[in-house]
Amino acid sequence: MAQLENARLMVLRAVARQLSFRKAAEELYLTQPAVSLQIKALEEDLGVQLFDRTGSRVALTAAGRVMLNHAEQVHAMLQQAEHEIAAMSGELAGQLGLGASTTIAQYVLPSLLGKFLGAHPRVKPTLISGNTEHIVNAAVQHEIALGFIEGPSRSKDVREEAFLVDELVMIVPAAHEWAERGSVSVQELKSVPLLMRERGSGTLHVVEMALERHFVKPASLEIAMELDSTEAIKSAVEAGLGAGFVSKWALAKDARTGTSFRIVDIEGLRIKRDFLMIYAQGIEPQGLVQEFRRYLLDRTAGFPDMKKVHRPRA
Known part of the structure; x- marks a missing residue:
């Protein structure tokens, strides 16, 4: 391009x-x-x-x-021309700009993207990662064609489409007293140091909203540390620094290899969320971008627990 x-x-x-x-x-x-x-x-x-x-x-x-808006349109038109010319030979090709919040970038997209690129080797992807706020801004500013986030964007400048269901669970060190109990009450969360994601994170927003629905205000919790990735939370929990909320997708490999932390159920509380695909308002996915979007929706339709938590916002 x-x-x-x-x-x-x-x-x-x-x-x-x-x-x-x-x-x-x-x-x-x-x-x-x-x-x-x-x-x-x-x-x-x-x-x-x-x-x-x-x-x-x-x-x-x-x-x-004004000039930037037209420059973005020219860029999109040239990209579309590249895709259409490649399609004339029956193959997908060209640049594919993607962005994903950290959990999706680390645990979900790699395998899906790998299979897509195996079938379409002339596609050249770029992938940026960051928290939900960062990825939404990248989509709005046309830095990426498709974004993938872990909670509602709260932006009128992007369109959202649910493509995969996630569940957030609490993990504690294997030696923690709660590890043997297996479940705790929501109110007991106030009694332990918690490791939470940073401001702007979709995970943090979803956890706080879920707890507030059970009358637990964020201000009543003992936040031991804010961390900028799921892996950082897992490492801190393993080190005995507190309890943390992480995506079940982030635990798939740990379930196979064994870990020094345990999942603890919170009585009456299941924190489910949609992973959302986003793109800028006013620009419909076309060509290569549309093909990748369709591929993702087709592939994830067969994943477990695909009942959507909420309808996507147009």
Whole structure:
């Protein structure tokens, strides 16, 4: 795609994403002066300023936002052309920009993506990961064609589609007194140090909402630590630092290899959620993106416990 796209528009999109000439240069493997020259030339051609520059801070002007919108459309059209030309030979090919929140990126997407690429070797995917908030922003800013998140986006700028059901469970160290009991009451959660995901995490949002429905306010809990990944929570639990909530998908390999933590049921509380596929409003999946979307829905339809928890928001 980079070979087809106009260099100035490619630089414009990178600077708008990064809001930094230096970071855009690093992303594109260019020098910072080269990036500045491309933007300056584009501004001179258009006769307007596209970015406000205050010291090291960069922000799009009103004209810059208009130009960025058209640059994104050009990028999407070139990508679609690449897909359609490849389809004429009966095969899928081209760039596939994906983003996934950490649990999905680590435990769900790799095997699904691997099978898809095995059937379509000319597809070149890129995958970014981060918490739900980060992936939603990436979709809104057209940095990715499809995103995968662990809870509702709470954004009007993306469309959501449920593709897989997850369940969050509590784990404790194997030596913890609760490990032998097997189940505890919701109110007992107030008595132990908890290891929780960071703000902006879909997992944290879903856990807090579930507990509030059982009259347990987040402020009443003893939060020992906030961590930025499921693996970090698992490691901290194994080290005896507290109890934590993790996805059952993250425990599949542990069930086979053995662990030093145990799952503990919470009486009357099952925390289920949809894993959601998202894409920017106003851009319908087409070509390669649509084929990958269909592939995912077909593959996950056969996964266990696929009864949707809620209907996707249009």
